[in-house]
Structure formats: C-alpha cells, structure tokens
Amino acid sequence: MSETTSANGFALDDSGQRVVVDPICRIEGHLRIEVNVDENNTIRNAVSTGNMWRGLEVILQGRDPRDAWAFTERICGVCTGVHALASCRAVEDAIGIEIPRNANSIRNLMMLAQYTQDHLVHFYHLHALDWVDVVSALNADPAATSALQQSISPWPKSSPGYFRDVQNQIKRFVESGQLGPFANAYWGSPAYKLPPEANLMAVTHYLEALNFQKEIVKIHTIFGGRNPHPNWLVGGMPCSINVDDTGAVGAVNMAWLNKVSDIINSSIAFVDQVYIPDLKAIASFYKDWLHGGGLSGKNVMSYGEFPAIANNYTNESWMLPNGAILDGDLSTVHDVDPRDPEQVREFVTHSWYEYPDPDAGLHPWDGVTEPRFELGPNAKGSKTNIEALDEGGKYSWLKAPRWRGHAMEVGPLARYLVAYARGQEDIVEQVDSLLTDLDVPITALFSTLGRTAARGLECSWTAHKMRTVFDDMMANIKAGDSATANMEKWEPETWPNDTKGVGFGDAPRGALGHWIHIQDGKIANYQAVVPTTWNASPRDPQGNIGAYEAALLGTPMADPEQPLEILRTIHSFDPCLACASHVISPDGQELARVKIR
Amino acid sequence: MPSRETFYEVMRQHGITRRSFLKFCSLTAAGLGLGPEFAGKFAHALETKPRTPVIWLHGLECTCCTESFIRSGNPLAGDVVLSMISLDYDDTLMAAAGHQAEELLEQTVEKYDGQYILACEGNPPLNEDGMYCIQAGKPYVEKLRHMADHCKAIIAWGSCASWGCVQAARPNPTRATPIHKVITDKPVIKVPGCPPIAEVMTGVITYMIAFDRLPELDRQGRPKMFYSQRLHDKCYRRPHFDAGQFVERFDDEGARKGYCLYKVGCKGPTTYNACSTLEWNDGLSWPVKSGHGCLGCAEDNFWDKGSFYSAVTNFGAMGGAEATADKVGGILAGAAAVGVAAHAAASTVSRIRSRNSEGTRHE
Numbered sequence: 010m011s012e013t014t015s016a017n018g019f020a021l022d023d024s025g026q027r028v029v030v031d032p033i034c035r036i037e038g039h040l041r042i043e044v045n046v047d048e049n050n051t052i053r054n055a056v057s058t059g060n061m062w063r064g065l066e067v068i069l070q071g072r073d074p075r076d077a078w079a080f081t082e083r084i085c086g087v088c089t090g091v092h093a094l095a096s097c098r099a100v101e102d103a104i105g106i107e108i109p110r111n112a113n114s115i116r117n118l119m120m121l122a123q124y125t126q127d128h129l130v131h132f133y134h135l136h137a138l139d140w141v142d143v144v145s146a147l148n149a150d151p152a153a154t155s156a157l158q159q160s161i162s163p164w165p166k167s168s169p170g171y172f173r174d175v176q177n178q179i180k181r182f183v184e185s186g187q188l189g190p191f192a193n194a195y196w197g198s199p200a201y202k203l204p205p206e207a208n209l210m211a212v213t214h215y216l217e218a219l220n221f222q223k224e225i226v227k228i229h230t231i232f233g234g235r236n237p238h239p240n241w242l243v244g245g246m247p248c249s250i251n252v253d254d255t256g257a258v259g260a261v262n263m264a265w266l267n268k269v270s271d272i273i274n275s276s277i278a279f280v281d282q283v284y285i286p287d288l289k290a291i292a293s294f295y296k297d298w299l300h301g302g303g304l305s306g307k308n309v310m311s312y313g314e315f316p317a318i319a320n321n322y323t324n325e326s327w328m329l330p331n332g333a334i335l336d337g338d339l340s341t342v343h344d345v346d347p348r349d350p351e352q353v354r355e356f357v358t359h360s361w362y363e364y365p366d367p368d369a370g371l372h373p374w375d376g377v378t379e380p381r382f383e384l385g386p387n388a389k390g391s392k393t394n395i396e397a398l399d400e401g402g403k404y405s406w407l408k409a410p411r412w413r414g415h416a417m418e419v420g421p422l423a424r425y426l427v428a429y430a431r432g433q434e435d436i437v438e439q440v441d442s443l444l445t446d447l448d449v450p451i452t453a454l455f456s457t458l459g460r461t462a463a464r465g466l467e468c469s470w471t472a473h474k475m476r477t478v479f480d481d482m483m484a485n486i487k488a489g490d491s492a493t494a495n496m497e498k499w500e501p502e503t504w505p506n507d508t509k510g511v512g513f514g515d516a517p518r519g520a521l522g523h524w525i526h527i528q529d530g531k532i533a534n535y536q537a538v539v540p541t542t543w544n545a546s547p548r549d550p551q552g553n554i555g556a557y558e559a560a561l562l563g564t565p566m567a568d569p570e571q572p573l574e575i576l577r578t579i580h581s582f583d584p585c586l587a588c589a590s591h592v593i594s595p596d597g598q599e600l601a602r603v604k605i606r
Numbered sequence: 607m608p609s610r611e612t613f614y615e616v617m618r619q620h621g622i623t624r625r626s627f628l629k630f631c632s633l634t635a636a637g638l639g640l641g642p643e644f645a646g647k648f649a650h651a652l653e654t655k656p657r658t659p660v661i662w663l664h665g666l667e668c669t670c671c672t673e674s675f676i677r678s679g680n681p682l683a684g685d686v687v688l689s690m691i692s693l694d695y696d697d698t699l700m701a702a703a704g705h706q707a708e709e710l711l712e713q714t715v716e717k718y719d720g721q722y723i724l725a726c727e728g729n730p731p732l733n734e735d736g737m738y739c740i741q742a743g744k745p746y747v748e749k750l751r752h753m754a755d756h757c758k759a760i761i762a763w764g765s766c767a768s769w770g771c772v773q774a775a776r777p778n779p780t781r782a783t784p785i786h787k788v789i790t791d792k793p794v795i796k797v798p799g800c801p802p803i804a805e806v807m808t809g810v811i812t813y814m815i816a817f818d819r820l821p822e823l824d825r826q827g828r829p830k831m832f833y834s835q836r837l838h839d840k841c842y843r844r845p846h847f848d849a850g851q852f853v854e855r856f857d858d859e860g861a862r863k864g865y866c867l868y869k870v871g872c873k874g875p876t877t878y879n880a881c882s883t884l885e886w887n888d889g890l891s892w893p894v895k896s897g898h899g900c901l902g903c904a905e906d907n908f909w910d911k912g913s914f915y916s917a918v919t920n921f922g923a924m925g926g927a928e929a930t931a932d933k934v935g936g937i938l939a940g941a942a943a944v945g946v947a948a949h950a951a952a953s954t955v956s957r958i959r960s961r962n963s964e965g966t967r968h969e
Contacts, residue, residue, distance in 0.1 A: 058740075061666060076915070193713075251862040
C-alpha cells in the first residue's frame, strides 16, 4: 500500500522497517503489535492483533441464564466481577427484575473497589516500568529521595533510612544475578527521563502497592466471599444483611461493615498520598512526551457507570455519565443506546471470523460468527510460524466494533472527557486542578500520558465515591431496609418464553455490554462486546483504524530494537485480551461449524 | 554469573533478624499444616538454597490465578517473587517484551536445564493447529512442550491447567486441553480452583523450595495437604445441615441467620478444597460465609454438572439425597436423629462421589 490515509483521517505508510513485538507483556492475555518505522524511527503504520480466542459465548448456549454471571466472570480475572455484573444486569433486563436498594449499593461498592484496585495495580505493576528505570534507582541519594517524597506527600513512610533499606534490597537483588521479572529489559534507555531519586521513590511504591492492593479487594471478600471471582446473584446480591438479630454473625454484620469502612479509609489514603503524588511527579518529567493521542482527541465513548438509583441505567442515575464525542467536538455529547441496532455494530472483514455478508456490520443481538483462521496474501512466514502479518487481510481474533460506523476509544480518559464535556462538576474540578498543577492545556490529555493521568484521577474518584455509597447504604439500613435480593422472579416459570435483554455499563477499561436472548428458560444467544475489543480492534471494511493502531502513529522511537514507546502507549490503555476475544453463535447451525478436530 | 543467594541471606540483607526469620519459618510451616518440627527443617532449607528458577506460562486463561497469587498474605507475593524464587519468565509481570522476553526462555533452558519449575496458568487449545492461542507467532502448545521438555516439574495452576475449566466446558470449541493430557513425561502438580486460594498457591511453591521435593499428591494429582477434605466436612455451617436448617431462598430468614446453603445449590458436599478451613483473602471469608453456595470450582468439569443453584442431589449420581435432606428439614423434633440421617445422606454422597471420580476420599 505504501502511503494511504485511513477512513478516519490517519496517514499510514508501510514502506519502512517492520518491527514486531510479540508478546506484549505486562497485560492480561496475548497481544501482538507490528509497526513500520520511517528513516527517523517514527511509527508510520501500526497493526494490532488479538492472539487468542476462547469461545465462551458458544459455551453459554442452552444454559441457565442465572448461571451466566459465573461463566462470564471467567472472561477475565484481572477485571474480575465486571462481566458478572453486566451479565446479571442483562438477565434482569430481559426478565424484568428490579433489585433492592442495598443490592445496588453493594454492587456499586464492589465495582468501585474493583476500579480502585485495578487502576492501582495497572499503574505500578503493569505500566510504571515504561517510565521508571529500576536500575537507575541504585544511584539515588536516599536523603534526597526522602526530601522529594516529603515535598509532595504527607505519606508517613518517607524517611531516608526507609529509602536506604529499599535501595539496599534492590541492590542485593540485582547483585544476586537472578533478575527475575526485571531481566533483559530496557534499563538505561535514553527514553527514561526520571532522576534516580524519583526512580527510587517509584520502585519503593511498586513494592508498597503490591502489598496494599490485596487489602482493597477484601470488600469483594466480605460481600462476595472471595477475590478474585467473588459471587454475584441475579436479582440482587447473595450476602444477607443482619445487624440486629440472632444469627447476625452468619451474615453481613456490624463487624464486617466496620471492616469495609476501614478499607475505604485506607484506600483513600493510599491513592491520594502515594498514587496521585507519584503520578504527578512522574508526569512532570515527561511533559514533552505528548505522543499517543490517537482517537482520544476525536472519538470517545462511555456507556456510563455506577447507578446512584437502583435499576436506573440512564444519565439521571449514572455517577459517571453515558455519552459519545465525535471529531473532538466537546460541545456536543451524543447519547449512546446499546439497544439501538443502528448504533453498536461489529465487523469481521479483518478478523479471523466469517459473516454470510463479509463486510456487513451486525448488532450484537443479531450477531453471527464462525472462526476462520487465514492469513492475508502478503503475510510472511507460515500459518503456524507468523513472521509478519498482512493487515490487508484477516489479522486478529478480535472483531471490530463501531458506534454509528465510527471507531471509538473507551476507558478512563474517554469517561473523563465525556463527563468533562457534560460539565459534571466533580470531574471538571479534578481535571482542571491537574492541568493547573502540571501547567498544561486540556489538549495535553489527548495523549498516552493523558490516558494514564485520567486513570489516576478516576482511581481517586472511585476511592472517595466508596465512602459516599457506603454512607448511603448505612443510612438505608438505619431506616430499616436490609433486603439484598429480590427473588420474586427467580423461578423460570415466572419468565417470558422469549425475551431479550442488555446489561451495560463501564468497566475499568471502558464500555462493556452483554446482550442476551432467553428462550424457554435457557440462553438462546449471548454476546459480550468489551472494552479491549473497542480499543484493540483491527480495521473495518470502511478502512477506519482502531484506537491502539491510531495511538501509535507518529511516535518517534529512541531505538526500534527496544520497543519502550510502543509499550508505553499500548499499556496506557490497560489491555485485556481474554476479555476482548470472544465469539457469538446465534443458533445450533453455527455451533456445528465449530469443528472439533 | 554471580553465585545465587539463599533465601535466608536475602532476608538478612533486608534487615530481618534471625529471630524474625525463624518466626516466619514456623508460621509458614503452620500455614502448610505441618507440625512444629518442620519449622527447623524449613529454616535449614531456606538458609542453604539458592532461589529456584520458575517459568510461569499463560495459555488460554483469564489471569485470575496470577491475581490470586498476588493476594497472598503469608508469605507476601512480593517476598516470594523477590526473595524465595527467581521468577525468570512471567508475561503478566515481566518488564521485557517481544524477543527480549522470549530470549529469557532459552537462557533458562541453557542455564537451568532440568532444574526449573514450570508453572502453567491456563491451557493450550489444540484445534486450528493450536492457533487459538498464538505467542510470538506460533501456537502456544509448542512453547509449552519446549519448556516442559527441560523442566524439573510442572505446577498446573488453577482449574484451566488442571482440568480445562470454562473454555473446555461443553462444547469446548477450541479443544482446550489440560496440561497433564499434553505433557505426559513430567510430574504435574494440580492446584485446581477458579482460582486457587492464594495461600494454597504460595504454600505449594514454598513447600517445594523448602523441602526440595514434590508435595504428596492424591490419585488425581492434587496436593493432599490442601485437597483431601470436602468443604462440607469442615464447613462452619455444617451444624445447620445436621439440624435440618436450610436457606430456602436467597435473603430469606434462614439466609440472614446463616443456615446451610445446600438447598440453594451449594457444591460443598462434593468439592475437595481448603476454602472452609484456610478461607480467602487473609482468612477473612469464603463463598459460603458470604451467603452463596460453593460453585465447586476446584472439581473437574464443574461447569457441566448442572446449574449452580440446583442441589447436588439433582444430578443423577446423587439421586435421593435431597429428598432425605428435605425430610430431615421437616423433622422439628429429635435433633440427634436428624443429625444421623443427614450424615448418612452426606456419606452416601461422598461414597458415590469418590466412586465416580476415581476416589478422592480421605486417603
């Protein structure tokens, strides 16, 4: 192709050196990125490939809809619970079940805890090493590190002795010659910009965050029995509340509620005193690295999340609003309706699936998929030893979802832009304050760092929001309402014979929808369209490129042999490939074509 | 290459006193369900051994096992990774990517042939020439076979690696296949659960490093120390089962009083795992304690055994037990007789269960 322009306006040139990065590590699942760089090592073409398919929606057919949350929860153990929640909402929507107020609060608490833990782990354990040089931390002056820490945060673990201990720990680790997960990486690359003291501070918090993250999810353990993969329930939540009576110790009681309250306090402290100051400190050294914007300055979308009012999934209720922005026009926010067959559609022209009409886009309720693994004519290597893919043909296990035909970016930055554009006060205040602190304009958000910053702000927002939701729930319990489940329509005899539903919302990584068709009490059809499918999607028949591919374009690489810049931008989306790779099969016919060889 | 450090040396360098080190050893030994005499052996082992290389691969999975692993409270996952093992490859955590990451596999094969532990999360799909799970352009199963050829032993983390789990549920469109059916010439330690309990994961790995031997396994290949007892037999709600006090519907009076969840589908009577004793997330709770029945997630093919909300008796092999339980529930007087009847029902379940799945009773 050499030089072309994508349908959504990005210049593409595949004439330069091809660089392949597979596996992309520090993500969930299996992802491959290929790029072409020009003579200045700037990325001019990008190809994003989902490397796995598990076929969960085929497996769901014919099963009891009340069990679906458990199956779909196993779509992903990193964003655990988010698919279970979407699934419960889909079944409740199809059958017409209203959940009690406490169940809504508990679901919100669990989802807020999930966001908080997931964002924290992403920043320190999946993303930080793209910005932080572990080896450079060995050259830090612990006293200066202590001074740096104390100048940006009241966090008590900040003495020179503390940082010296951690530095010695890293030193011994490095000197042991067994570098474990830090081996063969890109330490010393000119792409790293932090001074040694900032590196030591960040590495110290990498270790602290690893120990702390497991506390946040104990909110899941109390209400859902464990984490990862807590339990949920169609019609509400399985945990009963009993704060007064005989047997209180066998239910959610005062001691457990106190534990939840403590976890909320310590989560707020950690995020506000460690994560946010680190984020600002690191960002201040990379302010001139404003690459990676891609679709973020053009098309972003959020379904909305955290219903303040039980059973109300509209902007009247969402604490983070629903909406879509097109062409970067922040003055107009469009409403997004996952039920509308004209809005969400999936294409498979460049995906390893087959449609009867190869270039058609299908709404999830009408979706068809059968796997068809084949490489394009210009691919290099063989079918089981791919050296380079041909993006002119089929090249990914992900489909290409589009909103009204547009490729959209989803995730924390998309949610924050939608909320900002809708003028939601708490978000506007948070965003404006960060922009002032860093002394950058709002357009700086349209970048890799903007994505990373929005995730941090959101983590603080979700940690604080847990307090609001918890206090509301306590007031409701005080008023005498302790119900957690509505079992009126539990039995299949009470259901319509043929009904459809959709459960939607926003997961930590972006817009998430589950579409279900129930016939005679069984699942006739199920489909999930998930955040990473939106972001990592291959091209569509109109030639629109997806968010990952768009974000990589124009980025200069310090050394194409060391793909740090690619990792930075791809990690800023927090990829989750187990979520993204899925398939639907609407009837037994498709199922039969999934051959067992 | 510099000489490898022992775990004890690393801890000393972290400023941990010998006294604290020994305390750690006795706590860990106790956590493994071992007697106090093992604390000394444990300490000796950790004082003298270099960190064992571990290669952690991911096939088709959801990464819940890794997430569970980092929830471990004792020992902390950070201490395991930095001080006890040498995690030389793990695509979820490692800093390198692309060919720099894949080179580490060859380096390990070269340096530690026959010495490293291969930890497998997820499983390989065999349909479509293995290309339902592609890594570095090739089928995952090739990488798995290659790394298995040179390892000392394999840990199959979770139900995906142990049994197949959700992607292998009917009709298993990708032919997702558990590790022991692909690798047949190496010891495979199954640590099932979706996911396994964090401290079971760190417990198994710590045991292997401390004692330099594989844990004792049951006939299905699971460590006896964690998987030899039914949840039901150690369940704190068991007295309610024995007394015929059941939750009939979620959030009913019985649910609020913490009655037995058997009739709303709890799979505790047929599930062998440590949830009801170790519990989850630093021992805070476990599914039954938070009001939902056990899904049976550590059992082979638990996805295809009927709804999670039908009592286990609804399965053909268990016929009759629910009727007994119902009858038991109806008897209001004579708690002792009730207990006996319920136990009889449960033992029947146990016997049938063990016959059907090659026996997993207390051995």
